[in-house]
Every structure is written in C-alpha cells, then in structure tokens.
Amino acid sequence: MAVYNFSAGPSMFAEEVKLQVQKDFLNYDNSGISIVEMSHRSKWYSEIHAEANALFRELLNIGDDYYVLFLQGGASSQFEAVALNLLNNTKKADYIVTGNFSNKAFQAASRYGDVVAVASSKADNYTYIPDVDKVQYRDNTDYVHITTNNTIFGTHYTKFPKVNNLVGDMSSNIMGEVMDVSKFNLIYAGAQKNMAPSGLTIVAVKKNLVGHAQDICPIMLNYQTQAPADSLYNTPTTFSTYMAMLTFRWLKKFGGVAEIEKQNKYKASMLYNLIDNSKLYKNNIEVNSRSIMNVPFVTTSKELDAKFVKEAEENGIISIKGHKVVGGMRASIYNGMPVEGVKYLAEFMKKFELQNK
Numbered sequence: 270m271a272v273y274n275f276s277a278g279p280s281m282f283a284e285e286v287k288l289q290v291q292k293d294f295l296n297y298d299n300s301g302i303s304i305v306e307m308s309h310r311s312k313w314y315s316e317i318h319a320e321a322n323a324l325f326r327e328l329l330n331i332g333d334d335y336y337v338l339f340l341q342g343g344a345s346s347q348f349e350a351v352a353l354n355l356l357n358n359t360k361k362a363d364y365i366v367t368g369n370f371s372n373k374a375f376q377a378a379s380r381y382g383d384v385v386a387v388a389s390s391k392a393d394n395y396t397y398i399p400d401v402d403k404v405q406y407r408d409n410t411d412y413v414h415i416t417t418n419n420t421i422f423g424t425h426y427t428k429f430p431k432v433n434n435l436v437g438d439m440s441s442n443i444m445g446e447v448m449d450v451s452k453f454n455l456i457y458a459g460a461q462k463n464m465a466p467s468g469l470t471i472v473a474v475k476k477n478l479v480g481h482a483q484d485i486c487p488i489m490l491n492y493q494t495q496a497p498a499d500s501l502y503n504t505p506t507t508f509s510t511y512m513a514m515l516t517f518r519w520l521k522k523f524g525g526v527a528e529i530e531k532q533n534k535y536k537a538s539m540l541y542n543l544i545d546n547s548k549l550y551k552n553n554i555e556v557n558s559r560s561i562m563n564v565p566f567v568t569t570s571k572e573l574d575a576k577f578v579k580e581a582e583e584n585g586i587i588s589i590k591g592h593k594v595v596g597g598m599r600a601s602i603y604n605g606m607p608v609e610g611v612k613y614l615a616e617f618m619k620k621f622e623l624q625n626k
C-alpha cells in the first residue's frame with residue numbers, strides 16, 4: 270500500500286533525496302565514514318555547508334547585502350532573536366497577528382520593547398489575512414512582523430505590507446511559493462516543513478542590521494556571533510544542512526520555486542475544489558487567504574472527523590488529523606508531497622463522502 274504523509278512538519282521528502290541519504294549514511298562520497306560522523310571542520314562538510322548556503326541564496330534570489338545564517342533552536346528561538354537583535358533604535362515593533370505562531374512571536378517580542386499588534390484576525394478565529402493596505406502602521410518602528418503562511422489555520426499572504434522594515438516568519442511556505450525576499454529586512458524559517466529535517470533554522474538578514482543587538486541579547490541569539498563565523502561559531506546541524514543541500518539540488522532540478530509553486534497551486538486547488546463542491550467537507554477560510562501549503566477541513570461532525578482520520582490512516586494517509594486548537598483535518602502538502610499523493614487523498618475523500626451520506 271502506498272503511504273502518503275500529510276504531516277505539518279516534520280514532513281515528506283522527495284524519494285530521490287531519501288535514496289541519496291541512504292547511500293551517504295554509510296559511506297559519504299567514498300570517505301569511508303557516514304555523513305553524521307564527519308567533523309564540521311572537514312573538507313567534506315565544508316563543501317556541503319557552502320553549497321547549501323549558495324543554493325538557498327540562488328533559489329530565493331537573495332542578494333549580497335544579506336547574511337544567510339544556518340542556525341539551531343527552531344523558528345521559535347527566532348521569535349526572540351528577531352526582537353533582541355532588531356529592537357535597538359526606537360524599540361517599537363508592529364505585529365500582524367494571524368495565527369498561533371504569529372501570536373507566539375508577538376508575545377515573545379513584547380518582553381523586549383514597545384510591541385503592538387496593529388492588526389489581528391484572532392476575533393474571527395484567524396480565518397483570514399487582514400488587508401495589509403488598510404493597517405495603521407506606526408511611525409518609526411524598528412520593524413513590522415508578519416507570518417507569511419499560517420500552518421495551523423491554513424492562510425497565507427498574497428501581498429505584503431508596503432513598509433521598508435518588514436520581517437517575515439516563512440517557516441511553512443518558504444520555497445513553496447515565490448516571495449520577493451528583497452521586500453524584507455529579515456526572513457526566518459524552521460527547516461522541517463519545506464527544506465530539511467528539524468533542527469536547522471535559516472535566517473536571511475540585511476547585513477547593515479547585524480551588530481546592534483540589545484545588551485541583554487544572549488550570545489547564541491545574537492546574529493553578530495554567527496554572521497562573521499559563517500554559521501560555524503559552534504557545531505552546526507550538519508545532517509540537517511546536508512539534507513537541505515540535497516533538497517535544494519532537487520528543487521533546482523525541478524525548475525526552482527516558480528515551477529514548484531505551479532505544482533503546489535495545482536495540488537491545493539484539487540483539494541479546495543473538491544471541498545467547495547462537496548456537501549460533507551468544509552473549509553472555513555476566506556477564499557482569498559487560503560494557503561497552498563496547509564489545507565484544513567472539517568466534516569459535519571466531530572464523530573465523522575474521527576472516523577475520517579481513522580479510515581484515512583488505514584488507507585495509508587498519515588498525519589491528516591488537524592491541530593488540536595482547530596480540530597478536524599489538515600492536509601499539509603509541501604514541496605515534498607507529489608501530485609499523486611494529493612490525487613490519492615482526493616479519491617479517498619470522494620469515496621468517504623459517498624459512504625457517509
């Protein structure tokens with residue numbers, strides 16, 4: 270039986286990436302040692318580290334005026350790192366709160382300055398992205414923070430605030446759709462949704478913003494620690510960075526972000542069309558805000574949701590259960606999810622609807 274993994278993260282990898290890992294795990298490039306055994310100062314790892322960084326820049330079209338840092342601690346550590354590094358002038362930051370992680374980022378930053386949620390969709394259960402052109406941004410903020418894709422609620426931005434100090438948490442749609450990084454002063458993303466196994470967090474930050482952190486900023490959260498050291502101040506996540514490199518190679522061969530965005534839109538539209546034309550399934554997200562990475566849906570009752578999750582699993586559809594704060598189901602269909610996987614899910618959904626009318 271085919272197994273398709275709809276987990277929100279860690280999530281699916283392309284088969285060809287996993288086959289390469291299998292080979293390299295026992296004997297990397299005829300070195301006689303495993304990829305996880307080699308020193309982070311070795312020639313082999315140095316090449317991996319450099320290639321992963323270069324491919325990240327190439328795929329996202331990131332200019333020389335940015336540092337690209339390969340860090341640990343997850344996107345959650347960046348909630349604080351961003352605040353501690355960037356709240357350094359007026360100590361004011363505006364947040365647009367559009368979901369669970371977005372709210373956590375806001376709460377974390379609130380401890381370090383004058384931080385305000387200038388817009389929020391919380392009152393409507395985070396079912397839409399506020400119109401960024403109508404938000405009243407404050408003057409002279411150190412930055413404006415958004416979460417470009419809301420993993421739990423299934424929303425994404427289709428346009429960005431027109432401000433010159435934007436920061437974006439791109440954890441769940443980085444490389445899944447085209448986003449112009451030059452519109453941001455800083456972006457960050459945990460790797461485990463679209464890039465690599467968990468452990469690795471990637472930050473791209475304008476060079477001129479590094480080196481001005483608050484005095485209380487821990488050494489390990491200060492970008493000035495890792496930037497001049499090329500992210501090798503301490504032991505990096507060697508295995509995750511290696512897998513990021515393989516994923517980036519695979520994505521480049523696929524045609525890059527613009528090309529996979531087309532496929533991602535196709536996959537998402539297959540599910541949204543099915544849901545919108547069904548009497549059983551419902552997606553509560555405003556149509557224009559719907560994510561192409563995470564597709565949440567419910568049936569007509571909690572009992573039927575539970576039955577769906579159980580029977581889906583029996584049919585090789587794994588981790589389709591929705592996040593506990595929203596319930597129901599959620600199909601996470603990141604870059605690693607092939608079109609066949611979404612077709613397989615769609616067929617199952619149709620069959621389930623016929624059997625549960």
Ligand SMILES: *Cc1c(COP(=O)(O)O)cnc(C)c1O
Pocket residue numbers: 278342343344345346370371416418419420438439440441459460
């Ligand atoms: C998953 C996720 C996070 C949390 O990432 P960790 O690496 O687990 O800290 C933060 N923001 C968004 C948008 C996410 O999807």
